Amino acid sequence: MSPTAFRFARRTSRLTPSMIRELMKLMGRPGLVSLGGGLPSADGFPAEALREVSQRVLAQSPREALQYATTEGLPALREWVAQRLRQRGLAVPATQVLITSGSQQGLDLVAKLLLEKGAKVAVESPTYLGALQAFAPYEADAVEVACDEAGPRPESLHEVAGARALYLLPNFQNPTGRCIPAARRRQIADQARRLGLPLIEDDPYGDLWFDRAPPPPVAAQWPEGTVYLGSFSKILAPGLRLGYAIAPAPVYDLLVQAKQAADLHSGTLAQHLVVDLLRTGMLDAHLDEVRTRYRLGRDAMAQALHTHMHDLATWQVPEGGMFFWLTLPPQIDAATLLPPAIEQGVSFVPGIAFFAGSPMHHSLRLSFVTEPAERIVQGVAALAQVVRRAMATFREAPGRPKLP
């Protein structure tokens, strides 16, 4: 009997490797300027503080920090999350905070509760690839809600009424960098409540603002109808694999049971390290540093794009987060540019990775947080060359491409 002894569940036909994580393998190529993956700058990790904290935790409370723990998470960490969210306008008790293994696990667990064959889940267009991947094995169909530059259009929500949830990334969205304004947040929440359309609000980037903090979470407008997901990956370090989910009571209890079945609980040592680290009060100064660093990256990329690509693409300059979203002339298929770009020493992610339905082939995502400013400039210049070359082949054909 061969491996064919295995018969797979129908849902496995929905599993696909992430284009981005496959790209990450290419990105090991020495010298490549990585504008592709969304790796936070390792320069911004609080390594020294974590080293000190790990000394303390493993000397003072190793028995707790290395043991099994409750599924919900460390009470002190849940309390910290609740307080932090209260400061940001979302009043939530610590008893509704579930510590997760990164916010990706939050997506998986909420999908496990809400999605199934025959159901729909509404998403922005474009949206975070990792969410599409987390939703896929639960066999619901992802449907796109119409969006404009301010986010999902409230008047279009009725077209996805009946979906099990609308998945939103309101702050400095991955991939577009777009931040939903306060008024639009209210409209979306009002309309969703009216339609009985629950929200999944994913907020890994909310602390990464450059000029001013984003408006309060959409969840603040409709806490009983929203599952809110957060993460320590972008404000401390992704390698700790810690995030959190906030949910109204009936959803919360099921989330806890689903998490228990999935991995019992998140890393105890990591949770102890983070609680201890946050207690030192380092976060605000640390976030200032990270914001300064990322703002420099954003500025470098904005300048480089202006210099090298003003005639090749359009974009909005993001006010936070990690990404620029470029729209190329519609004749260009960004995916076909990737091999020559890597040849030229620069990586990016083709926009098609981020669409549930009708993909914009002529779009791409650039990250400005992985590389230092001078390499960002170098990468954008290399990318511009690749796009310009592709454009030239069109110019040789009749009919000049127009900027979008």
Add this chain to the structure above:
Amino acid sequence: MSPTAFRFARRTSRLTPSMIRELMKLMGRPGLVSLGGGLPSADGFPAEALREVSQRVLAQSPREALQYATTEGLPALREWVAQRLRQRGLAVPATQVLITSGSQQGLDLVAKLLLEKGAKVAVESPTYLGALQAFAPYEADAVEVACDEAGPRPESLHEVAGARALYLLPNFQNPTGRCIPAARRRQIADQARRLGLPLIEDDPYGDLWFDRAPPPPVAAQWPEGTVYLGSFSKILAPGLRLGYAIAPAPVYDLLVQAKQAADLHSGTLAQHLVVDLLRTGMLDAHLDEVRTRYRLGRDAMAQALHTHMHDLATWQVPEGGMFFWLTLPPQIDAATLLPPAIEQGVSFVPGIAFFAGSPMHHSLRLSFVTEPAERIVQGVAALAQVVRRAMATFREAPGRPKLP
């Protein structure tokens, strides 16, 4: 609109809180002798070694240890696992090792691939509660395979042919403590291969032997038909949340994709700590210590049971692992003894928690690894009192209960 905006997937009706993890909340009661949960002794955690290693890792390679990582896991850790398994008789390349967030996640992921509504999954009777919980949301029906004191009966496997897999815990099983002998392993693998019945082999306790190492894994007999799950929870510390899954190629690729969707990857820092720790060569001496400690617990419990319960229950003395499995007279429902036992200052887990089908109400599980020897004795004595009192109520009724 209230929380009723949420409509849940059908699978949520299968979610249940773990009796054990609910019990763990009671176990916070001060002074309670915990013979219930399966918490490894915190005295056995390599805390000091981890403290040193965390210094080194966070000083020397913080950029890698705190960053996102590949879904498969750290190459050095995967290589270590492969070498270790080769020593134990399972020849496997590192490319078939997936690092998971504890072996509980391995159970969740393999269930996600294999199980679905209308399918069956075969399990031992009794079996590990956490596996039943991991399988439940995927809506397959768990069916029991007939077992004797050596494990699943090969001649009974045909009764569960057609199941998507047979889940086995061959080494010092949770809850029975039973170790499947080498000959039985071969018979099971042969019969499973013949029937085209894939195996899920769960081995968290294989290193916790007291007298001699257990036979090679069942997977060694049929690697193309077996997914093998292992864990660092019992040999180092559960709070690190690290385990691994070994699978033949087509299953492996899907496992990786399912893990990517579920949590991207397991804790990078935890993986670096473990690799660095294992490289010091500390494991063999450390395991000797853990085995010595657990053997003392086993001996204390065996002696206490002999002294206090020889006329109240039957059991096999386990040759490794963490648990005794007690069979009480059939009139006794162990679950009803739990409240008076906690009143008396001792906890245990009623046997019914571990059955997929027909529960043995008159069984219970005792752990000998959480408490020191003198408290084990005290706990068993208290439990004996509770059982004796329950027996007395039967004696007052006509017809004396008989030992099983």
